Amino acid sequence: EVQLVESGGGLVQPGGSLKLSCAASGFTFSGSAMHWVRQASGKGLEWVGRIRSKANSYATAYAASVKGRFTISRDDSKNTAYLQMNSLKTEDTAVYYCTRLGSDWGQGTLVTVSS
Amino acid sequence: QSALTQPASVSGSPGQSITISCTGTSSDVGSYNLVSWYQQHPGKAPKLMIYEVSKRPSGVSNRFSGSKSGNTASLTISGLQAEDEADYYCCSYAGSSTFVPYVFGTGTKVTVL
Numbered sequence: 001e002v003q004l005v006e007s008g009g010g011l012v013q014p015g016g017s018l019k020l021s022c023a024a025s026g027f028t029f030s031g032s033a034m035h036w037v038r039q040a041s042g043k044g045l046e047w048v049g050r051i052r053s054k055a056n057s058y059a060t061a062y063a064a065s066v067k068g069r070f071t072i073s074r075d076d077s078k079n080t081a082y083l084q085m086n087s088l089k090t091e092d093t094a095v096y097y098c099t100r101l102g103s104d105w106g107q108g109t110l111v112t113v114s115s
Numbered sequence: 116q117s118a119l120t121q122p123a124s125v126s127g128s129p130g131q132s133i134t135i136s137c138t139g140t141s142s143d144v145g146s147y148n149l150v151s152w153y154q155q156h157p158g159k160a161p162k163l164m165i166y167e168v169s170k171r172p173s174g175v176s177n178r179f180s181g182s183k184s185g186n187t188a189s190l191t192i193s194g195l196q197a198e199d200e201a202d203y204y205c206c207s208y209a210g211s212s213t214f215v216p217y218v219f220g221t222g223t224k225v226t227v228l
Contacts, residue, residue: 045206061214101206
């Protein structure tokens, strides 16, 4: 059974940093691209970014709204993907999902940016 | 990369059919047969309902079908049931050479009357 479990969410002040983790199991993590998708309360889904596999040079891509502030990385030895969020803004407040962008999604972790 | 355009809401009576549109551009929906549809109930993670325009994952009811014409993809729900009431999002691939390779739709709230 595929499982994606996010952790690391919480309350952070504007301008602060937070690192989310996504622990994966049940599939060949090293061969999969991993995505982060977020959803502000009452709003739609927003694709945040993705990291491809080693075979694809761990290529990353980001939404314009987070480019330069967020960094996605992965540790294939730990079957874990990460989302490092810096210079956080109030508009980054959302539930953040880790996903393979298909049938596999985590339960989400809430990030609240507020003073 | 702008969000794909979906109607904010669609409603229908039980047993009826409804169709949700998802309009993109020639750079995303129009260029790739890589449109997927997600169903999301309140407080839950999205669930994949359709992938690659018209394919259904195992376990998804055949009441759900997808299609595409030009820059617009569509999701049709036939024999509408109470449990179909949810938010629906389309998602399209926009190419590996673009800065933003994936884009979601604005979302559609489906109401079963």
